[in-house]
Amino acid sequence: MRAAEQAAMDGGVSEWELMQRAGEGAAQWVARIAAGRAVTVLCGPGNNGGDGYVIAESLKRRGVEVVVVAPREPGTDTAKTARSHFQGEIADSELPSSQVYVDCLFGYGLSRRVEGVFAELLERLAAVPGFKIAIDVPSSVASDSGELLGPEVSYDLTLALGGWKLAHFTMPAMAMMGVKRLVDIGLALPGDAPRLSVTPSISAPATDAHKYKRGLLAIVAGEMPGAPILAAEAAMRAGAGYVKLASEHSHPDAPADLVIVDGPLSETMADDRLSAILVGPGLGRGDDARKRLQIALATSRPAIVDADALHLLDPEMLGQIDASNIAVTPHEGELTALCRTFGIDAASKLERARALHEKTGMTVLAKGPDNLLVGASGVRFFPTGSSWLSTAGTGDVLAGIAASRLAVHGDLFKACGEAVWLHQEAAHLLGPAFTASELAAVVSEAMERFL
Ligand SMILES: NC(=O)C1=CN([C@@H]2O[C@H](COP(=O)(O)OP(=O)(O)OC[C@H]3O[C@@H](n4cnc5c(N)ncnc54)[C@H](OP(=O)(O)O)[C@@H]3O)[C@@H](O)[C@H]2O)[C@@H](O)CC1
Numbered sequence: 518m519r520a521a522e523q524a525a526m527d528g529g530v531s532e533w534e535l536m537q538r539a540g541e542g543a544a545q546w547v548a549r550i551a552a553g554r555a556v557t558v559l560c561g562p563g564n565n566g567g568d569g570y571v572i573a574e575s576l577k578r579r580g581v582e583v584v585v586v587a588p589r590e591p592g593t594d595t596a597k598t599a600r601s602h603f604q605g606e607i608a609d610s611e612l613p614s615s616q617v618y619v620d621c622l623f624g625y626g627l628s629r630r631v632e633g634v635f636a637e638l639l640e641r642l643a644a645v646p647g648f649k650i651a652i653d654v655p656s657s658v659a660s661d662s663g664e665l666l667g668p669e670v671s672y673d674l675t676l677a678l679g680g681w682k683l684a685h686f687t688m689p690a691m692a693m694m695g696v697k698r699l700v701d702i703g704l705a706l707p708g709d710a711p712r713l714s715v716t717p718s719i720s721a722p723a724t725d726a727h728k729y730k731r732g733l734l735a736i737v738a739g740e741m742p743g744a745p746i747l748a749a750e751a752a753m754r755a756g757a758g759y760v761k762l763a764s765e766h767s768h769p770d771a772p773a774d775l776v777i778v779d780g781p782l783s784e785t786m787a788d789d790r791l792s793a794i795l796v797g798p799g800l801g802r803g804d805d806a807r808k809r810l811q812i813a814l815a816t817s818r819p820a821i822v823d824a825d826a827l828h829l830l831d832p833e834m835l836g837q838i839d840a841s842n843i844a845v846t847p848h849e850g851e852l853t854a855l856c857r858t859f860g861i862d863a864a865s866k867l868e869r870a871r872a873l874h875e876k877t878g879m880t881v882l883a884k885g886p887d888n889l890l891v892g893a894s895g896v897r898f899f900p901t902g903s904s905w906l907s908t909a910g911t912g913d914v915l916a917g918i919a920a921s922r923l924a925v926h927g928d929l930f931k932a933c934g935e936a937v938w939l940h941q942e943a944a945h946l947l948g949p950a951f952t953a954s955e956l957a958a959v960v961s962e963a964m965e966r967f968l
């Protein structure tokens with residue numbers, strides 16, 4: 518954001534002009550929401566506070582009853598200018614009773630824990646009823662990591678100014694924000710800035726498609742039969758023309774349309790028609806599992822590596838193959854384990870995922886409520902999905918979808934992105950309290966949204 522703002526200023530747009538665009542843009546939202554009700558604007562000492570004075574003045578001009586609460590005088594020149602343009606009432610710390618609250622205490626300049634008078638104000642804000650709006654980011658969150666640095670307030674709306682910050686899509690911050698909307702202030706973001714994933718567009722098979730052309734996926738099973746079947750159920754509904762399960766166990770509950778190959782894994786993997794591989798769900802973590810993982814990765818086919826396999830991957834194993842053919846899909850615990858194995862010591866989820874990608878070359882889909890994808894095309898966040906996904910086996914479904922998409926087109930970054938969207942859409946179709954097999958069963962229905 519700072520680079521984008523600097524570029525705009527170098528191009529002749531002043532900081533005051535940017536602040537007016539931000540404040541006026543946000544005020545339009547606030548005015549509609551207030552719909553005649555009284556508004557309280559909390560202003561901090563920096564430019565976030567400056568935005569607050571612009572919002573307050575704009576609301577006043579529209580005839581809205583508005584009070585500003587500002588415990589400190591503005592500290593920046595631009596915020597001082599904004600303050601001087603506001604003609605209305607300013608209180609220094611008491612939070613008046615109001616129906617709409619606009620929080621402009623701190624934006625991306627928050628640099629340490631919120632304490633004293635600011636913390637007290639936020640605690641009071643958390644306790645009062647009313648519609649609460651955070652300007653740019655909630656004032657107690659670190660915008661670059663999503664870390665909480667002060668009292669937690671539950672907002673109804675968060676208006677991001679000029680561009681999304683990491684906190685908008687990272688836990689725990691994103692859970693406080695309510696509905697999120699972006700206010701355009703005419704900034705061009707640098708090409709490598711983390712971006713929100715755009716809705717994917719998925720094509721139906723070509724007119725001359727046949728099962729191999731559509732993609733042959735091999736799922737490498739291991740000790741536990743359930744997980745790879747779940748992954749296969751999802752994969753069969755996500756686009757691949759042919760899904761094979763390489764397993765030495767019997768699978769009495771497997772669907773009739775799933776081909777199970779029980780010969781030696783090295784033979785199954787020698788098929789040069791294989792388009793993609795999924796290894797990890799139900800694999801186990803013993804010597805046999807390690808051997809199966811090594812055989813699977815030695816094929817040099819694009820692979821999704823998930824679950825147990827994430828505990829077996831190590832630098833030595835990756836040293837023998839081209840790791841840029843691999844996407845890993847770790848949850849929080851698996852990401853921690855991977856970082857330990859690969860000697861990565863970083864604080865935030867983004868830094869850890871980025872370091873893992875940079876150190877190994879693997880594409881990293883760090884899943885969870887705050888899915889984060891890091892790979893050849895940069896960094897992507899995703900809109901918030903259904904929290905009902907937090908049930909056992911949904912990760913296997915995600916891995917199955919990703920592997921199926923990979924078998925279709927061979928692009929790891931794209932496959933992982935499509936998988937997150939399809940997974941969330943499937944959850945959305947099911948509503949509350951579904952099982953992982955129910956989720957796998959509606960993946961084809963979910964695809965309809967993206968065709
Ligand atoms: N630049 C632009 O072009 C545009 C920027 N825009 C807006 O500016 C926002 C960024 O503004 P910003 O950089 O001034 O920082 P901001 O978030 O207001 O806070 C910094 C102030 O707080 C203070 N402070 C920090 N931590 C503290 C703590 N824990 N407890 C107490 N004090 C603390 C810190 O003081 P200090 O650290 O020096 O003590 C400083 O005074 C951005 O989010 C967007 O809303 C838009 O108008 C569009 C154009």
Ligand SMILES: Nc1ncnc2c1ncn2[C@@H]1O[C@H](COP(=O)(O)OP(=O)(O)O)[C@@H](O)[C@H]1O
Nearest residue numbers: 848884885886903904906907909910911912913
């Ligand atoms: N609270 C949540 N909100 C949204 N998605 C979630 C939430 N919790 C989990 N998920 C998603 O559900 C899946 C869970 O995967 P994982 O943790 O591997 O479970 P399992 O190992 O049981 O299959 C992931 O895709 C994750 O992103």
Ligand SMILES: [K+]
Nearest residue numbers: 620623652654
């Ligand atoms: K704020």
